[in-house]
Amino acid sequence: MSKDKEMSEEDYLKKHLGDLDNPKNIMNNDIPFVAQPKVDNTRTTDLQFFNFDIKELPCGEFYPSGTVFMVRPAQVREIQAYSMVDDNNFYDIVEKMNDILQSCVRVKYPDGKIGSYIEVKDQDRLFLVFLIRELTFQQGNSLTVNSKCSCGEDVQMELKRDNFSFHEIDEKLERYFSASTRTYHFSTVNGREFELTPPNIGLQKSFTDYILKESNEKRTPNLSFLKIIPFMLAGRTSITYEGIKAKLKEFEEIDDISFQFLNAAVGKMTFGIKELKKKCSCGEEVHTDMQFPNGASGIFVIHDAFEAYIKE
Numbered sequence: 001m002s003k004d005k006e007m008s009e010e011d012y013l014k015k016h017l018g019d020l021d022n023p024k025n026i027m028n029n030d031i032p033f034v035a036q037p038k039v040d041n042t043r044t045t046d047l048q049f050f051n052f053d054i055k056e057l058p059c060g061e062f063y064p065s066g067t068v069f070m071v072r073p074a075q076v077r078e079i080q081a082y083s084m085v086d087d088n089n090f091y092d093i094v095e096k097m098n099d100i101l102q103s104c105v106r107v108k109y110p111d112g113k114i115g116s117y118i119e120v121k122d123q124d125r126l127f128l129v130f131l132i133r134e135l136t137f138q139q140g141n142s143l144t145v146n147s148k149c150s151c152g153e154d155v156q157m158e159l160k161r162d163n164f165s166f167h168e169i170d171e172k173l174e175r176y177f178s179a180s181t182r183t184y185h186f187s188t189v190n191g192r193e194f195e196l197t198p199p200n201i202g203l204q205k206s207f208t209d210y211i212l213k214e215s216n217e218k219r220t221p222n223l224s225f226l227k228i229i230p231f232m233l234a235g236r237t238s239i240t241y242e243g244i245k246a247k248l249k250e251f252e253e254i255d256d257i258s259f260q261f262l263n264a265a266v267g268k269m270t271f272g273i274k275e276l277k278k279k280c281s282c283g284e285e286v287h288t289d290m291q292f293p294n295g296a297s298g299i300f301v302i303h304d305a306f307e308a309y310i311k312e
């Protein structure tokens with residue numbers, strides 16, 4: 001198997017768990033907080049959900065057409081739980097973001113069925129977190145990144161939907177997209193057929209549990225496997241530890257052509273928020289990297305709340 005382009009474990013986890021910046025202490029899963037009480041999801045009917053078209057999402061085309069996202073602002077208890085996020089622990093950041101999605105996001109399918117955050121595509125997580133932020137802080141509290149235009153003007157870019165630009169879907173993939181299954185179907189020269197689609201949060205959670213278990217038991221996970229296999233589980237929202245082990249065995253016995261093909265195909269499947277963009281007053285569009293000012297906690301924790309809210 002190809003070793004030349006092998007990602008480091010950290011690179012892999014960054015990619016697998018979403019496109020977040022600069023995770024530190026990535027294997028430190030010793031989260032020093034007590035387990036949070038599970039949010040009661042059954043009594044949210046009286047809370048106001050707003051409907052959003054799936055076309056707004058980076059991975060919108062991978063949901064059945066006619067699907068609607070229902071999103072509501074975060075309540076104070078949810079912000080309280082999120083505020084305890086460990087900005088240096090990548091797993092904790094993803095978990096806390098998932099918790100917010102669990103409370104604030106529903107997926108409504110064209111047949112009327114309602115799904116949960118588990119069915120949300122992993123690479124839509126960050127977009128939805130920022131959407132929830134927008135709904136939560138409608139009175140302002142903007143989160144901005146400063147950039148400079150080539151004309152010399154300072155441009156303040158707010159982290160909100162209007163300013164996000166997404167990774168574009170590789171045009172080579174387009175003709176293999178099936179509108180009925182919302183997945184890619186590939187036939188390869190060695191007579192194999194593959195169905196690929198971006199994994200959802202349910203699968204991400206299963207693989208995170210697997211990675212943590214292997215890591216705790218001092219086994220080195222097969223990173224190539226972890227990069228590719230989540231894309232090969234279309235239609236599923238979870239997989240057991242034994243299920244992953246069985247897939248690993250299959251993967252390790254795969255032929256060279258299939259491996260090389262799958263590795264390249266998954267390499268083209270980077271979706272989600274790519275960068276921030278905004279038009280300068282001179283008309284030029286300014287671009288800058290996606291980033292979290294004040295860390296991941298700063299998404300819902302107001303940085304200067306003391307100064308903002310103290311009564312002088």
Ligand SMILES: [Zn+2]
Nearest residue numbers: 149151280282
């Ligand atoms: Zn300018």
